[in-house]
Amino acid sequence: MTSIAAKNxxxxxxxxxxxxSDESQPYHHILRMGFLAGITLLFLGLIGMLExxxxxxxxxxxxxxxxxxxxxxTFAAAYMAAQRIREEQSIxxxxxxxxxxxxxxxxxxxVILLINTxxxxxxxxxxxxxxxxxIITFDNRNQLGLGIGxxxxxxxxxxxxxxxxxxxxxxxxxxxxxxLSLMLVIGVMSETVGLIMQEIFTDDFLDNFFKRDTLLLxxxxxxxxxxxxxxxxxxxxxxxFVFGLVVAMVALGLRNLLLAIDSLTSIIPTSExxxxxxxxxxxxxxxxxxxxxxxxxxxxxxxxxxxxDTKATTSxxxxxxxxxxxxxxxxxxxxxxxxxxxxxxxxxxxxxxxxGIGLNVAVxxxxxxDLGYVTNYAVGAYVLAVMTSTGPLGxxxxxxxxxxxxxxxxxxxxxxxxxxxxxxxxxxxxxxxxYLAIATLGFGEIIGRLAVSDALAPIIGGAQGMSFIPxxxxxxxxxxxxxxxxxxxxxxxxxxxxxxxxxxxxxxxRQWMAIREDEDVASAMGINVxxxxxxxxTISAATGGVAxxxxxxxxxxVFPNSFSVIVSINVLSLIIxxxxxxxxxIVVGAIVLIGLPELxxxxxxxxxxxxxxxxxxxxxxxxxxxxxxQVRRRELIGDDSSPPADESPMMASE
Amino acid sequence: MTDKPKVGxxxxxxxxxxxxxxxxxxxxxxxxxxxxxxxxxxxxxxxxNGAGKTTFFNCVTGFYQIDEGDIIFDGQRMNGxxxxxxxxxxxxxxxxxxxxxxxxxxxxxxMVGQEAHxxxxxxxxxxxxxxxxxxxxxxxxxxxxxxxYVGLAGKGDLLARNLPYGDQRRLEIARALASKPxxxxxxxxxxxxxxRETAQTTEFIRGLRDDLDITVVLIEHDxxxxxxxxxxxxxxxxxxxxxxxxxxxxxxxxxxIEAYLGRGAAxxxxxxxSRVED
Numbered sequence: 001m002t003s004i005a006a007k008n009x010x011x012x013x014x015x016x017x018x019x020x021s022d023e024s025q026p027y028h029h030i031l032r033m034g035f036l037a038g039i040t041l042l043f044l045g046l047i048g049m050l051e052x053x054x055x056x057x058x059x060x061x062x063x064x065x066x067x068x069x070x071x072x073x074t075f076a077a078a079y080m081a082a083q084r085i086r087e088e089q090s091i092x093x094x095x096x097x098x099x100x101x102x103x104x105x106x107x108x109x110x111v112i113l114l115i116n117t118x119x120x121x122x123x124x125x126x127x128x129x130x131x132x133x134x135i136i137t138f139d140n141r142n143q144l145g146l147g148i149g150x151x152x153x154x155x156x157x158x159x160x161x162x163x164x165x166x167x168x169x170x171x172x173x174x175x176x177x178x179x180l181s182l183m184l185v186i187g188v189m190s191e192t193v194g195l196i197m198q199e200i201f202t203d204d205f206l207d208n209f210f211k212r213d214t215l216l217l218x219x220x221x222x223x224x225x226x227x228x229x230x231x232x233x234x235x236x237x238x239x240x241f242v243f244g245l246v247v248a249m250v251a252l253g254l255r256n257l258l259l260a261i262d263s264l265t266s267i268i269p270t271s272e273x274x275x276x277x278x279x280x281x282x283x284x285x286x287x288x289x290x291x292x293x294x295x296x297x298x299x300x301x302x303x304x305x306x307x308x309d310t311k312a313t314t315s316x317x318x319x320x321x322x323x324x325x326x327x328x329x330x331x332x333x334x335x336x337x338x339x340x341x342x343x344x345x346x347x348x349x350x351x352x353x354x355x356g357i358g359l360n361v362a363v364x365x366x367x368x369x370d371l372g373y374v375t376n377y378a379v380g381a382y383v384l385a386v387m388t389s390t391g392p393l394g395x396x397x398x399x400x401x402x403x404x405x406x407x408x409x410x411x412x413x414x415x416x417x418x419x420x421x422x423x424x425x426x427x428x429x430x431x432x433x434x435y436l437a438i439a440t441l442g443f444g445e446i447i448g449r450l451a452v453s454d455a456l457a458p459i460i461g462g463a464q465g466m467s468f469i470p471x472x473x474x475x476x477x478x479x480x481x482x483x484x485x486x487x488x489x490x491x492x493x494x495x496x497x498x499x500x501x502x503x504x505x506x507x508x509x510r511q512w513m514a515i516r517e518d519e520d521v522a523s524a525m526g527i528n529v530x531x532x533x534x535x536x537x538t539i540s541a542a543t544g545g546v547a548x549x550x551x552x553x554x555x556x557x558v559f560p561n562s563f564s565v566i567v568s569i570n571v572l573s574l575i576i577x578x579x580x581x582x583x584x585x586i587v588v589g590a591i592v593l594i595g596l597p598e599l600x601x602x603x604x605x606x607x608x609x610x611x612x613x614x615x616x617x618x619x620x621x622x623x624x625x626x627x628x629x630q631v632r633r634r635e636l637i638g639d640d641s642s643p644p645a646d647e648s649p650m651m652a653s654e
Numbered sequence: 655m656t657d658k659p660k661v662g663x664x665x666x667x668x669x670x671x672x673x674x675x676x677x678x679x680x681x682x683x684x685x686x687x688x689x690x691x692x693x694x695x696x697x698x699x700x701x702x703n704g705a706g707k708t709t710f711f712n713c714v715t716g717f718y719q720i721d722e723g724d725i726i727f728d729g730q731r732m733n734g735x736x737x738x739x740x741x742x743x744x745x746x747x748x749x750x751x752x753x754x755x756x757x758x759x760x761x762x763x764x765m766v767g768q769e770a771h772x773x774x775x776x777x778x779x780x781x782x783x784x785x786x787x788x789x790x791x792x793x794x795x796x797x798x799x800x801x802x803y804v805g806l807a808g809k810g811d812l813l814a815r816n817l818p819y820g821d822q823r824r825l826e827i828a829r830a831l832a833s834k835p836x837x838x839x840x841x842x843x844x845x846x847x848x849x850r851e852t853a854q855t856t857e858f859i860r861g862l863r864d865d866l867d868i869t870v871v872l873i874e875h876d877x878x879x880x881x882x883x884x885x886x887x888x889x890x891x892x893x894x895x896x897x898x899x900x901x902x903x904x905x906x907x908x909x910x911i912e913a914y915l916g917r918g919a920a921x922x923x924x925x926x927x928s929r930v931e932d
Contacts, residue, residue, distance in 0.1 A: 499780050506779030506786065507765075507772050507793070510758070514766045517755040524715060526741035526770035526833055535776055 030081060030097045034104025034159075037077035041155075042108040044069060048127035049606055050135050056600075058187035060214040065188060066135050071158040074105040078162030086167065095163050102159020106152045109136060113148065171231065179227030186223055187215045192599060195339050199256060200277045240293035246326050247289030248282050253333025255281045260336065260483070296322065331490065335483035343482035345598045347554055350489035351547050352594045355571045356578070356586035357496045358543025363572065364581035364629075365504055366536035367516030369437040371568050372424065372444035376541040378451060378563040379420045380413040380548025382460050384469065385558040387412065391468035393461055406472035406553055410546060417545020418538045425537035429530050432519065444565050451560035465559035472553055485554050492550060496543050497583055503539070512536055570594065573611060577618055579625020588627045668693040668837055668869050669714065669745075673723035676706075676713050676893075683709040685893040686723065691837070691886070696863050696870045698880045700904075701890035702913055707873045708750055710890065711839050715747050716740040728836060742770045746835035748826045750842050750873070756815035760806060760825050763814050764797035767832030797832065804828040804858075820851055831862075837869045838862065844876055852876060856883055881905065889913065 044050050054066035078098035086094050112128065113136060115121060122128050130141065137147025138154070165173055186193055191213040197206055209219040230238055255277070335343035355377060362368040386395050387409045396404045428439045450456055452463045460466060471480040472488060479485055503509050511532045514522035523529045552558050570593065578589025593611065597604040618625065667690035676684040684706045691697050699707050712718045714725055716737040725732040732740060746767075755763050772793060778786035801810050804824040809817065814825060823843060830838055843859065844852040856879050862868045874880045880887065880901070887904045889897040891913040897904055904910055 502779050502782060503776060506776070506790065507769075507774055508776040508779055510762055510766050511769070513758055513762070514755050517757060518753055520717065520737070521749070521753045521755070522766070523737040524717070524741055524747060525766050525829070526738045527766070528738050539776075 027097075029084060030101055031104065033077040033081040034101040035108075037073040037101065037105035038108040040073040041070065041105055042112060044073070045109060045132050045136065046112075046125045046127055047606070047609070048132075049609075051127055051129070051131045052605055054131060054135055056188065057214045058184060059220040060211050060216050062217050062220075064135075068184065070135065071155070074102050074155045074158045075162040077101055077105065078159035079166050082163035082166035091167060094167065095160060098159040098163030099156045100159070102156035102162075103152055105159070106148075106155040110148055110151065113137075113144070117144065175228040175231035178231050179224040182227035182230075183215075183220050183223045187220060188600065190215045192338070192342060195341070196252075196337060199337075199339070200252060200282055236297035237294065240290050240297055243293040243323075243326065244286045244288075244290030246330055248286035249337050250326065250329045250333055251281045251285035253330070253335075253337040256336035257333055293322070335486040340482060342599075343486055345595055347482045347485050347489055348598060349590045349595045350486065350493055351551050351554070352571060352574060352590045353587055354489065354493050354496055354547040354550070355544055355567075356574050356590055357493065357500050357583065358540045358547070359571050360540075360575055360581065360583070360586060361500055361503070361512075361543070362536050362540040363575060365500075365509060365516070366512035366533065368533060368536055369433065370440045370537070370540065371437045371565070371572065372440035372442070372447070373540070373544055373571050374444045374563050374565060374567040375424060375447045376417040376421055376544025377548040377551070377567055378447050379417045379541075380545030381552040381558050381563070382451070382466070382548075383413040383416045383545070384409050384549040384552040385466040386460060388470055388553075389466050389468050390470055391466065393459070393466050394468070406470070406549075407474075410549055413545045413549035414542045415545075417548070418542045421538045421541020421544075422534060425534050429533055441565065441568075444568050448560065448563055448565070451563055461558075463560060465557055467557040469552055469556050469558065471556070482554070485550070488553075489550055492546055496546075499539075500583065508532070508535065573615060577614060577626060579628040582625060582627055582629030585625045585627035585629065589625070592626070666690070666692055667726075669725070669727050669871070671714075671723060671725045674713065674720050674725060675722035676709055676718055676720050682893050684713060684720070687890075687893070687895055689888055689895060689898070691869060691871055694863065694867065694869055695885045696859065696872070696883050697886040697888065698872045698874055698884040699888050699890060700874065700877075700880055701896075704892075705890040706893040707890055708841060709893070711747060711841055711873065714740075714839065715745060738769075741833055741835075744834075744836035745839065746830035746833045746837070747839040748823075748830050748841055748843065750845070752819075752822045752826055754814040754822055754826055754829070757813060759811050759813055760801060760817065761794065761797050761810035763825060763829050764800050764832045765793050767829035768793055768796065770833040800828045800832055801825075803831075819846060823847070823855075827858075831866070831868075835868060837871065839871045839873075841873045842875065843872065844874065844879055852879060855879075859883060 050066040050069065052066075053069050054064045056065040057063070058065050058068055078101045081101055082094050082098050085097060089097070112121070113133070116128055116133075133141040133147075136151055137144065138150045140147035140150065165176060168176070190210055194206065194210045194213045197210075209216060215223075230241070233241075330337075335346060338346070355373065358376075359370060359373050362370045362373075384406070386393065387404050388394065388396075388406060424440070424443045428436055431439055451460065454462055456462065457464075471478050472485075473479065477484070479488065511522070511527050514525060514527060515529055515532055519529055522532075551562075555562075574589030574593045575586060576589070577593055578585030578587070592614075597607045597610075603610065669689075669691040671687055671689055674684055674687040674689075675682070687710070699710060701707055709718065713720045714727075714732070716732070716735050716739070719734065727740075727743060727745060730743065732743070735743075755766060758766070772789060774783075774786040774789045777783075798807075798810055801807060804827055806817075806821055806824055806828070809821065814822065817825060827838075827840070827843070830840075840859065844855050847855060859870055859872070860883055863870050872880070872884070884901055887897075887899065887901055888895060889904060889907070889910050896909045896913055897907045899907075
């Protein structure tokens with residue numbers, strides 16, 4: 001092992017590469033995984049990711065996110081290697097191999113560390129600095145020997161643990177992974193979680209678990225144990241528990257909602273100390289939900305199991321219906337659970353979900369790769385801005401007696417975007433695949449140029465953009481806060497979703513699918529391909545227009561730089577990450593790609609890197625997305641029910 | 655465009671052409687072809703590989719626009735019409751290499767085949783209008799009927815790609831039938847089938863004409879099939895018609911024998927070299 005390090009240092013990269021890449025070498029896999037993990041680790045350091053992640057503590061005074069991330073490549077590499085070689089090797093060999101992977105993964109970083117003591121490489125790699133050194137050496141940068149030893153040891157241990165975890169029975173493995181993930185997620189999101197809990201729990205009480213928005217060690221251990229336990233309890237209990245939690249959240253949200261409406265505040269009981277709140281709006285609904293669900297889940301047990309099938313279906317049918325009701329309830333009160341800052345993020349996510357559903361009509365259903373989706377978004381936003389702005393550029397601003405509000409403009413924005421979609425679709429009707437993508441990409445750029453152009457500046461403000469866009473009003477309320485705007489986007493998403501689903505299941509949807517599958521044959525079936533494509537582009541555009549208008553109303557200003565090609569790429573990426581053609585996938589994709597970077601400032605610096613890495617990983621390992629649609633699943637995995645291979649008599653009618 | 659064909663004499667022929675020519679660059683794929691397909695007949699088009707048979711189909715169905723001449727279907731001039739218009743006027747086809755919508759179910763494939771007769775609009779679909787729902791339901795019922803007609807009952811919800819080869823051929827025919835055609839063009843319907851399946855398919859094709867009153871045109875290499883069911887045979891070679899007539903006449907035609915045997919055994923192979931060449 002040391003000889004390999006020596007080789008590396010001597011620059012005999014070629015022979016090393018040969019060793020790694022030659023499949024006939026018995027240990028090439030181990031070497032390769034160790035090498036890959038090591039390069040990844042070094043890379044994370046050199047680009048400053050470790051440094052940035054070091055700012056966020058997962059567990060207060062114990063471990064930062066950087067220290068967590070430090071072990072991830074090694075752990076994953078050892079885990080994967082163990083998965084691969086466990087068939088042919090004894091358990092002892094697997095563990096040794098994993099440890100070697102761990103040690104190997106430290107080497108590239110150590111090499112740079114050693115070079116850094118001789119040569120100043122900071123000119124090239126600005127992130128080779130004190131912070132990085134401290135993370136890598138576990139705060140022993142002055143005793144480099146000790147630091148390197150610690151790094152080697154801990155990474156070796158990480159590799160070993162990866163292999164051990166891989167070799168554990170499945171249920172233990174699952175529970176450990178879940179426990180760790182729960183701890184990590186709550187630890188990283190502790191700020192958010194703390195904000196939510198602050199609504200009812202007193203600060204003194206919360207200080208037992210969080211200190212200055214960071215998880216404390218004992219609560220982290222508690223979370224881990226809790227996560228592990230959650231996997232071990234029976235399914236029904238786990239479901240009931242989650243259900244109870246959701247019910248409690250709904251109760252909490254309702255309370256906050258009522259508190260927010262002045263005239264209703266007095267109706268609901270609250271107390272300064274918070275004990276009453278905790279009991280009424282958290283514990284009571286939780287216990288009620290938990291117990292109620294348990295009763296539902298186990299209700300069928302009392303009645304004789306062997307009775308009838310109908311009994312079984314009703315008892316499983318009821319929880320599903322209850323689930324649906326609770327899901328809708330939590331969607332309805334969501335902004336009041338999570339507070340203002342998160343509501344703002346949710347509105348942004350919602351805008352992208354809306355665009356995702358819209359673009360999905362073109363890309364997912366009709367197979368038209370549209371990279372110029374931002375066009376429609378921009379049209380919607382500018383139409384709203386021009387028509388409602390109270391600034392100097394507002395079209396109806398100077399006219400007395402003319403009242404144009406948000407609600408009137410939404411249909412106009414929708415129609416305008418449809419028109420834009422139609423106009424831009426006409427020239428590209430004959431194009432397919434890559435050519436279509438490039439052409440639409442061009443359209444997106446055209447819109448960007450138009451928005452900043454001097455020619456249109458008198459109307460839409462050019463580079464200065466437009467401001468003074470009033471917030472929507474409804475029944476005398478001004479929907480000025482994200483908590484309220486959330487409902488607009490929720491309704492818009494719901495309507496769009498219904499339209500999308502209905503179209504998908506209709507003749508139109510089948511036309512689109514046929515065009516996606518084989519345009520020539522679709523046309524031979526009597527489908528007017530041009531018309532169907534135009535429709536897909538136009539409907540897709542309409543959604544983009546509405547999303548743009550809501551965006552403009554939310555922000556209150558419209559600047560040309562909000563409408564770059566990045567928006568199109570974002571929307572397309574979230575569709576791909578979520579799962580092409582899958583509506584729940586769009587929501588998942590939007591949360592991952594839009595929500596996470598908004599929530600975690602550290603991540604947002606590396607947003608595009610993570611985008612890229614995620615997309616590559618997805619395309620390799622989960623090409624059907626995080627939440628694949630049924631069709632897509634069938635497409636990639638093949639139907640489970642293999643067709644009967646019997647030779648049925650040819651045409652039954654004969 | 656040459657002289658306008660006289661309508662009126664077409665009562666006998668459901669499909670005919672005058673001086674039909676299709677060029678690919680310098681290659682004359684179809685060369686001033688005059689042909690007639692009698693209404694209610696089962697006709698075959700045969701010829702060595704690259705004779706222009708599939709090109710002929712592609713011209714008739716609007717996949718290719720012909721360079722010269724006229725195509726008359728059911729008394730109407732078809733020149734310049736798009737594939738969907740031609741399908742709507744009553745010509746359906748299958749493909750030499752099966753071209754189903756692979757990631758759609760069998761039923762969905764057939765429902766797409768009904769396009770020519772569906773009237774509901776996307777607006778109706780969005781608002782769930784009674785007409786749309788009714789049409790959708792009827793369409794599915796008809797699709798299931800067709801599915802069992804071709805012997806695929808119970809396989810409607812399988813993806814087309816997951817069906818065995820023989821079933822895919824049947825499904826393609828069912829999809830073509832869904833447009834209620836007056837004329838169906840079958841491009842090598844028995845390719846890749848064993849003798850038993852070939853015999854079944856032959857019977858099935860006869861049934862299309864006898865039971866459903868559809869005029870059938872086949873491209874086929876299997877001479878037993880061709881001679882067994884054809885009432886009218888057209889022989890193409892290098893894009894030109896070299897013979898036409900009843901099976902017995904064709905069998906004894908010296909030009910045909912030369913076209914086939916003059917080029918050795920390869921001409922009887924069922925493998926087409928390429929679609930463009932064909």
